[in-house]
Amino acid sequence: MSRVEISLGFGAMLCLLAWLDMHVCLCFFLGMLLHEAGHFLMLRLCGIPVTGISLRFAGAVIQTGAMGYEQELLCALSGPAASLLAAGICCRRFSVFAIVSFCFGLVNLLPVYPMDGGRVLRAALALHGTNERTEEVITVVTYGTCGLLMLLACWFAAAKQAGLWPIFAALVILCRVGAANLRER
Amino acid sequence: MEEKKKGSGLATAFSVLYILAALCLLMGILGICYPAFGQDVRHAIGGWENSPFRQAFGTLADGLEAGEPVKDVVAESIEVLTGEQG
Numbered sequence: 001m002s003r004v005e006i007s008l009g010f011g012a013m014l015c016l017l018a019w020l021d022m023h024v025c026l027c028f029f030l031g032m033l034l035h036e037a038g039h040f041l042m043l044r045l046c047g048i049p050v051t052g053i054s055l056r057f058a059g060a061v062i063q064t065g066a067m068g069y070e071q072e073l074l075c076a077l078s079g080p081a082a083s084l085l086a087a088g089i090c091c092r093r094f095s096v097f098a099i100v101s102f103c104f105g106l107v108n109l110l111p112v113y114p115m116d117g118g119r120v121l122r123a124a125l126a127l128h129g130t131n132e133r134t135e136e137v138i139t140v141v142t143y144g145t146c147g148l149l150m151l152l153a154c155w156f157a158a159a160k161q162a163g164l165w166p167i168f169a170a171l172v173i174l175c176r177v178g179a180a181n182l183r184e185r
Numbered sequence: 186m187e188e189k190k191k192g193s194g195l196a197t198a199f200s201v202l203y204i205l206a207a208l209c210l211l212m213g214i215l216g217i218c219y220p221a222f223g224q225d226v227r228h229a230i231g232g233w234e235n236s237p238f239r240q241a242f243g244t245l246a247d248g249l250e251a252g253e254p255v256k257d258v259v260a261e262s263i264e265v266l267t268g269e270q271g
């Protein structure tokens with residue numbers, strides 16, 4: 001791996017989380033490290049070169065060499081699998097970490113491209129269909145899921161007094177979707 | 186023309202993220218300089234102490250650490266969240 005990039009936005013996001021709840025912040029950081037370690041391990045097992053990792057406000061991004069659809073499917077699944085496994089192992093001793101890690105895995109499994117679930121869906125569809133059809137399905141599913149996510153976030157914020165963070169989180173996911181679409185166009 | 190559109194779209198997406206990042210820093214400074222106001226902002230962003238969301242989170246965490254069956258704890262937490270209990 002040639003470089004590790006930590007942006008100011010990532011530091012700001014950690015500061016905000018620490019200010020809101022130090023315990024949850026530590027669990028989130030640990031959960032994120034474990035999640036990325038899962039991806040990294042599978043990338044190494046598949047023999048795909050990792051050229052860098054960027055820690056940004058919207059999450060971590062691993063830069064890799066070219067890979068096939070089967071490899072992408074496996075590598076995308078490995079992160080959420082590591083998160084869910086960690087949640088299962090720790091749920092009796094470190095329950096807050098287990099809940100955070102479980103949510104981390106679950107959110108990453110949402111069928112939203114470029115998140116892990118979206119990558120899995122895209123790779124699975126591309127293995128069995130044409131590229132045009134795959135892109136059509138991915139676009140509809142991604143924006144449909146984002147819409148539902150935003151509604152759910154508003155419901156949590158308004159009806160359950162969860163605060164504004166669910167809306168922030170949904171906005172960040174929406175920004176990642178938009179940025180990925182523009183980059184690939 | 187296409188390149189210009191692409192660049193401006195990306196800039197807009199990243200601007201939103203940078204605004205959020207700046208907001209985070211501002212909230213942090215507010216919390217240190219004006220603790221009382223900072224506490225209100227903290228509740229507005231992170232949720233109120235006695236909110237159904239926090240209560241459900243607490244029920245789930247406590248139940249799991251107490252060794253109760255996962256299915257029962259999850260069901261109880263959902264009841265707390267939806268307001269069918271407590």
